[in-house]
Amino acid sequence: MSVVVRTVSRVVAPVALAFGAYVIMHGHLTPGGGFQGGAVVASVVALLVVAFGAERWRKWTHALLPLEDVGAMAFVILAFLGLGATFFRNVLAGSGGLFGAPVPRLGPNPGALNTAGTLPLMNWAVGLKVIAGLGAVVILLSLFGREDG
Amino acid sequence: MLVHAPILAIAVPLLGAFSLLGVSYISRTWRNVWACLIAAFTSAMAVAVAIRAYTEGVVVYALGAASPTQSVTAGGFPIRIVLVVDGLGAFMGLIAALTGVVALVYCFQYLREEEGKNLGLSLLLLLWAGILGMVYTGDLFNFFVFLEVTSIAACALIGYRVWESRPPEAAFKTMAMYTLGGLLVLIAVGILYGEYDALNIAYLGKLIAGSPLDRLALGLLLGGLLMKAGAVPAHMWAPDAYGEAPAMATVVLVANTQAAIYAILRVVFTLYGGALASPGIGWLIASLGIATVLVAVLMAVVQRHLGRLVAYGAVSQLGYMLLAVGVGAVARGGFGEVALTGGIFHMINDAAAVGLLFLVVGAVRRAVGSVDLLSLGGLGHALRWEAGFFLLGALALAGIPPLNGFASKFLIYESTFRASPILAALALLASILLLAVVVRAFQGTFLGPRVREASPAPRGMLVAMGILALVIVVFGLFPGFFIERIVAPAVQAVLTGREAYLAAVLGG
Numbered sequence: 001m002s003v004v005v006r007t008v009s010r011v012v013a014p015v016a017l018a019f020g021a022y023v024i025m026h027g028h029l030t031p032g033g034g035f036q037g038g039a040v041v042a043s044v045v046a047l048l049v050v051a052f053g054a055e056r057w058r059k060w061t062h063a064l065l066p067l068e069d070v071g072a073m074a075f076v077i078l079a080f081l082g083l084g085a086t087f088f089r090n091v092l093a094g095s096g097g098l099f100g101a102p103v104p105r106l107g108p109n110p111g112a113l114n115t116a117g118t119l120p121l122m123n124w125a126v127g128l129k130v131i132a133g134l135g136a137v138v139i140l141l142s143l144f145g146r147e148d149g
Numbered sequence: 150m151l152v153h154a155p156i157l158a159i160a161v162p163l164l165g166a167f168s169l170l171g172v173s174y175i176s177r178t179w180r181n182v183w184a185c186l187i188a189a190f191t192s193a194m195a196v197a198v199a200i201r202a203y204t205e206g207v208v209v210y211a212l213g214a215a216s217p218t219q220s221v222t223a224g225g226f227p228i229r230i231v232l233v234v235d236g237l238g239a240f241m242g243l244i245a246a247l248t249g250v251v252a253l254v255y256c257f258q259y260l261r262e263e264e265g266k267n268l269g270l271s272l273l274l275l276l277w278a279g280i281l282g283m284v285y286t287g288d289l290f291n292f293f294v295f296l297e298v299t300s301i302a303a304c305a306l307i308g309y310r311v312w313e314s315r316p317p318e319a320a321f322k323t324m325a326m327y328t329l330g331g332l333l334v335l336i337a338v339g340i341l342y343g344e345y346d347a348l349n350i351a352y353l354g355k356l357i358a359g360s361p362l363d364r365l366a367l368g369l370l371l372g373g374l375l376m377k378a379g380a381v382p383a384h385m386w387a388p389d390a391y392g393e394a395p396a397m398a399t400v401v402l403v404a405n406t407q408a409a410i411y412a413i414l415r416v417v418f419t420l421y422g423g424a425l426a427s428p429g430i431g432w433l434i435a436s437l438g439i440a441t442v443l444v445a446v447l448m449a450v451v452q453r454h455l456g457r458l459v460a461y462g463a464v465s466q467l468g469y470m471l472l473a474v475g476v477g478a479v480a481r482g483g484f485g486e487v488a489l490t491g492g493i494f495h496m497i498n499d500a501a502a503v504g505l506l507f508l509v510v511g512a513v514r515r516a517v518g519s520v521d522l523l524s525l526g527g528l529g530h531a532l533r534w535e536a537g538f539f540l541l542g543a544l545a546l547a548g549i550p551p552l553n554g555f556a557s558k559f560l561i562y563e564s565t566f567r568a569s570p571i572l573a574a575l576a577l578l579a580s581i582l583l584l585a586v587v588v589r590a591f592q593g594t595f596l597g598p599r600v601r602e603a604s605p606a607p608r609g610m611l612v613a614m615g616i617l618a619l620v621i622v623v624f625g626l627f628p629g630f631f632i633e634r635i636v637a638p639a640v641q642a643v644l645t646g647r648e649a650y651l652a653a654v655l656g657g
Binding site: 065066069070072073076077079080082083085086087088089090 | 153156157160163164167168170171210211212213214215216217
């Protein structure tokens with residue numbers, strides 16, 4: 001692509017990446033979550049593929065495909081953690097620690113970000129899976145139809 | 150442990166599907182061991198759920214709750230995703246367990262490493278998890294998700310042989326139909342959610358009053374599920390898919406199709422069993438069923454591709470199930486009960502008989518490299534076991550006593566005759582035609598002088614075929630025993646179990 005497109009992509013890609021990361025990491029509080037943020041990040045992959053050509057990203061697929069499995073497994077294993085009560089039980093919520101901060105009482109408060117227990121972790125797992133899966137799909141589809149696909 | 154059995158039966162194959170690729174980096178032996186462990190555990194869980202559902206009644210499992218039975222909030226509103234396994238779901242779980250185990254036993258020596266065995270095994274487990282999810286879930290949107298999981302895994306498995314020309318085409322055709330069907334289901338779910346603010350099947354079943362929107366959603370649900378099931382006039386993907394998919398995948402695809410029939414039963418009898426219990430829906434399903442039977446059998450007559458011939462046979466069997474479901478919905482009790490007994494019993498009989506035929510077709514393709522009836526012949530000399538299994542499966546499919554197909558088909562004829570003698574006569578005629586078709590296929594493939602050398606299937610594949618053959622013979626010899634133990638509770642769950650289903654989820 002032309003130098004204009006490539007320059008603009010260089011500028012936009014980090015911003016879009018940050019936005020995708022925000023949507024994933026803040027997904028338990030605001031609209032969004034792992035899938036939506038992952039799709040945003042995958043759109044960055046699409047942008048880079050369009051701007052710089054698919055050939056350059058071919059070797060990325062080898063890294064992305066195992067990552068997709070890791071994300072999926074992490075999600076299921078997080079769900080398994082709750083098996084003491086039920087599958088998907090949020091064992092970290094309200095337990096103290098990094099993700100289990102107590103839920104503040106209703107009314108004005110400075111904000112508590114980490115009250116959701118396993119939910120942010122699950123969002124990260126789904127985000128990883130979607131980034132890796134959709135990213136690999138975008139790269140492979142744009143390679144498809146060339147000499148060997 | 151056993152209290153978590155319903156979700157473990159879904160989550161463990163799901164985890165297995167994702168972890169299989171990682172384990173395959175270590176070694177192939179470990180991957181095979183891992184797949185066997187996953188399969189053994191999953192089927193053990195499915196059996197455990199079935200035993201609980203048969204002995205204690207409806208099994209409810211609320212995901213993420215403080216305890217598995219806490220399916221509603223204090224106000225009586227079902228807020229969580231629930232798994233609900235009644236007699237029918239338990240029965241379908243048993244079918245899924247049987248087909249999954251058989252497929253896995255078969256595929257170890259059937260798939261070749263260099264063509265992507267890792268992916269084949271992984272997709273098989275994913276398809277299995279999807280089917281179990283479809284039949285266990287008590288949440289309409291969750292059902293749609295599992296429907297899509299099976300669709301994606303099924304399409305990828307159908308296109309497994311990407312280096313040939315026809316499998317990708319079959320996979321594409323199937324994907325188009327599955328996506329369209331899934332979309333119809335999704336729109337129906339959206340309509341019901343917009344109307345009642347709920348996705349729980351039991352809760353919706355209580356609320357649905359038969360408004361025009363409800364009727365629209367019913368039409369969309371039935372349309373989508375009939376597409377997924379491959380009923381006429383949306384059957385055109387099924388012969389391609391069954392004919393081109395690797396043999397072990399076809400066995401599970403048959404179970405997947407039956408999960409769509411299960412969903413039709415669930416929609417007609419549980420979700421809409423209160424307000425819209427009109428015989429008109431039954432007549433509609435029954436007429437689509439008889440159309441499926443006739444069209445599929447007539448198409449089977451002219452096939453020369455052995456896989457497609459058996460595939461049309463499989464589609465026709467699906468028509469019998471639809472016919473039985475339709476007659477059951479027309480009568481709801483009396484001869485309708487007989488029809489449902491026949492239809493539900495026919496599901497497991499069909500999975501065994503059609504599955505066995507597909508496995509033999511896969512073995513023939515592996516041994517000879519071709520499934521064109523005009524070029525085959527005389528294979529019975531070399532492939533003795535396969536010939537015997539094919540004959541057994543063919544006769545069971547056509548409903549010859551004392552094999553299992555006879556027991557269930559006879560119940561279907563008998564009850565259909567009470568509803569409409571013409572339908573029964575047509576169904577019987579189709580069965581006779583089917584016998585002619587499969588006998589011709591057997592003769593063309595296995596009989597005659599030895600024309601070429603062929604190496605028999607390895608032992609693992611024969612064991613898989615043997616399991617299904619055993620099911621055919623045992624179910625055929627003792628139909629009463631199995632109908633009483635495993636089919637009758639499923640029928641009762643359909644006909645009279647609606648109140649128990651609703652009460653189990655929503656409380657007293």
